[in-house]
Each structure stands twice: as structure tokens, then as C-alpha cells.
Amino acid sequence: MLKVKHLKKNYASFSLDCSLEVKPGYVTGLIGQNGAGKSTTFKAILGLIQCDGGSIEIFGQSALNEEDKQLLGVVLSDSGFSGYLTISDIIPILENLYKRFDKSFFLRMVNQFELPKNKKIKEFSTGMKAKLKIIVAMSHQAQLLILDEPTAGLDVIARDELLDMMRDYMAKDDQRAILISSHISSDLETLCDDVYMIHNGQVIMHEDTDVLLSEYALLKVDDQQFEQLDKAYILKYKKESYGYSCLTHQKQYYRENYPNIVLENSHIDDVMTMMIRGEKS
Numbered sequence: 001m002l003k004v005k006h007l008k009k010n011y012a013s014f015s016l017d018c019s020l021e022v023k024p025g026y027v028t029g030l031i032g033q034n035g036a037g038k039s040t041t042f043k044a045i046l047g048l049i050q051c052d053g054g055s056i057e058i059f060g061q062s063a064l065n066e067e068d069k070q071l072l073g074v075v076l077s078d079s080g081f082s083g084y085l086t087i088s089d090i091i092p093i094l095e096n097l098y099k100r101f102d103k104s105f106f107l108r109m110v111n112q113f114e115l116p117k118n119k120k121i122k123e124f125s126t127g128m129k130a131k132l133k134i135i136v137a138m139s140h141q142a143q144l145l146i147l148d149e150p151t152a153g154l155d156v157i158a159r160d161e162l163l164d165m166m167r168d169y170m171a172k173d174d175q176r177a178i179l180i181s182s183h184i185s186s187d188l189e190t191l192c193d194d195v196y197m198i199h200n201g202q203v204i205m206h207e208d209t210d211v212l213l214s215e216y217a218l219l220k221v222d223d224q225q226f227e228q229l230d231k232a233y234i235l236k237y238k239k240e241s242y243g244y245s246c247l248t249h250q251k252q253y254y255r256e257n258y259p260n261i262v263l264e265n266s267h268i269d270d271v272m273t274m275m276i277r278g279e280k281s
């Protein structure tokens, strides 16, 4: 559905070189620190900024045509309707923009999230604006959703509701897909099928979320255990006050061969931190 190969964008003090793929039926996450290049990647995919190299294939083509734009739902941090409009004002705009705009779904979601229909959007709270953007992106039965930090600024309950909404959206059609970025790794862990980690404009890891959660682990070892440890399956290690923490993608190997070592299940945040701050073994 979306294939990005060595997408390049150069700014004065930043260079992006990103490859990723989003398959039909998949929710793919893009995770990275502030300034890692997530928004630049999303904007380049959408043709909103000029690329300096690489290729993008979206819906089997190298550029988005008008027809394909109907198949796309987008949330960007700096996108949205004029703050002077109300939800009632934007309904006819959406009807005009999208052939498959589903007004009853849109209104159902607006009611579910208790968004006021006749209040100017500029008077909405951050969370209300975020909810409206996602509802708009989902209301025309798009095949691919590209969501840059859609849950930013939302409280736990609202985030949960929106994650459920994304799951429902996926469940309705097995050819749909979502590319989503988030700072909140728990969102990605429960929603995404696979995750790309981006750092300084480079993809430093791509893994299925199931594998990440079931086969990756942190070993906590003292200096002596570290010396004796087979490092064949240690991706990164970091010096700690007690010795070392080591990231492995072969939890079972260390569980079987080093039964006395403390082994902690890792979360996406741990893996990300180790991949960025750890030393290569």
C-alpha cells in the first residue's frame, strides 16, 4: 500500500534517509524522539515538501493523483480547519471534498466525543481539536490513514476511545492500513502490528510488535556476569550502577543458558532507549 525507499530530505543541520513499508491490513508505527524526522517523513510521503532523493510508492503509484487522495485520511500537527469555522460549517466542506464522506458516521463520532457543533474551532481545547482531526480523517472511508501524533494532548480516556476507534476502523475492512506516529509507546504497543524506530533521520530498527514484546528483553547483570556473558545476541548494552543492562532479541537463549541472570520483559520505550543510548555489543 505504501513503500518508501531511502527517502531523503536535507536541511541545514538534519538529513533524513528513511525506508519503510505499510502493508494492507497493518497498523504500522513510527516512533522517535523530538526532531527524529517523523513529521518530515510524513510530509514527504504526502508530497507536502520536496524530497532530495529516494522513492515513494503509494497505492501502487509514484505520486498521489486526485482519485487516490480520496483513499487517504491524514492528521498532521499543523493541519486542520480555520478556527473561525464550526463543525456545522465544515460538514458541507467535507461533503464537497470527499465522494465517500459518511455524514452519519461523522455526526455519530462528534456526539460520542461530545464535541459542540456550533462553537468556533478556535475555542476548542487541544483535546477537542485532536479528536475532530481524527474524526475528519476517518469519516470518508479512506484506505490508508497517515496520522502524525494523533493522540498528542489527549487524556488517557480520550486516547483509549480513539485507539478503539482506530481498531474499529481496521476491523471494518482487511485492506485498510494505518501509518501512525506517537510519543506514547503504550499507544503503539497496543495498536500497531509493527514498529519502525527513527533516530537522527535514520531508521534504526523495524520489528513486529509481538516479537518486540515477546522476544526482546533486558538482562540486568553485574560486572562479572557481563564479562562471562555470550554477547552473540546482545544488541546493545549500557553501564549502570549495578553493572550493565543489556538488550537482547533472543530472550529464550539467555533464559535457558543463564538461569541466574535477571531478565526483564522490555517495552518499546526500553528498546528505543537502549537502541539510542546503549553501546553496540
Ligand SMILES: Nc1ncnc2c1ncn2[C@@H]1O[C@H](COP(=O)(O)OP(=O)(O)OP(=O)(O)O)[C@@H](O)[C@H]1O
Binding pocket: 011, 012, 013, 014, 032, 033, 034, 035, 036, 037, 038, 039, 040, 041
Ligand atoms: N522547514 C525546515 N527547515 C529546516 N529544518 C527543518 C524544517 N522542518 C524540519 N526541520 C528539522 O528537521 C528535523 C526533523 O524534524 P521533524 O519535525 O521531522 O521531527 P519529528 O520527529 O516530527 O519531531 P517532533 O516529535 O518534535 O514533532 C529537526 O531537526 C527540524 O529542526
